[in-house]
């Protein structure tokens with residue numbers, strides 16, 4: 001795991017957007033695992049801008065989103081399909097037929113999980129998985145006690161998550177209680193994982209994820225088992241880390257970060 005701390009949210013977003021668009025330039029038919037949430041809105045704005053200004057071509061890119069609320073139609077404005085179209089897909093030249101999000105309306109959730117896993121496998125696996133982090137430490141909707149070996153399946157959302165996402169639905173009570181989500185195991189199979197965490201509300205969970213014990217109570221701590229995982233934070237989200245100087249020295253020293261230090 002590598003931890004990269006950037007001064008502002010904007011700097012953190014720009015770094016992640018650059019890593020992703022560089023990967024798209026290098027492999028035009030890349031398969032991206034995508035995430036949703038407030039943090040990602042800024043990232044998708046930046047990627048859409050880079051598409052426009054730098055002519056980044058997404059025409060051959062395939063994508064798989066982490067999760068979807070159970071019970072929401074793709075046309076529902078709170079569905080993650082709606083979110084992805086609105087925040088990213090409608091703003092870049094991706095072929096929507098190559099974009100995948102688990103169905104929230106397949107009543108057979110076991111079947112839906114199997115279909116989604118098969119589609120990922122057919123695509124040759126995920127080259128890069130993008131992640132946010134929830135206040136429970138979830139990645140996707142892998143709430144506490146998710147098995148580190150889990151695959152795409154239905155999960156019940158934790159009370160903290162219902163409260164975190166309640167504002168989108170009017171209240172925690174109105175928030176869907178369950179979601180389809182890639183498993184921790186699905187995420188760990190990606191070629192590379194990039195987490196973006198910004199803002200002071202994430203400082204506690206980032207410190208626990210990075211410097212605390214590996215535990216199924218914090219699904220994100222499973223990322224220590226991934227051989228190519230980067231966590232990009234702004235200073236506010238990195239605030240409670242104990243070893244910031246060490247992490248900064250890696251970013252300043254490793255030659256692979258040279259092209260990224262001044263962006």
Ligand code: PGA
Pocket residue numbers: 036037038039040132133134135138139140
């Ligand atoms: P947020 O959500 O970006 O809205 O904080 C992240 C998550 O819950 O994974």
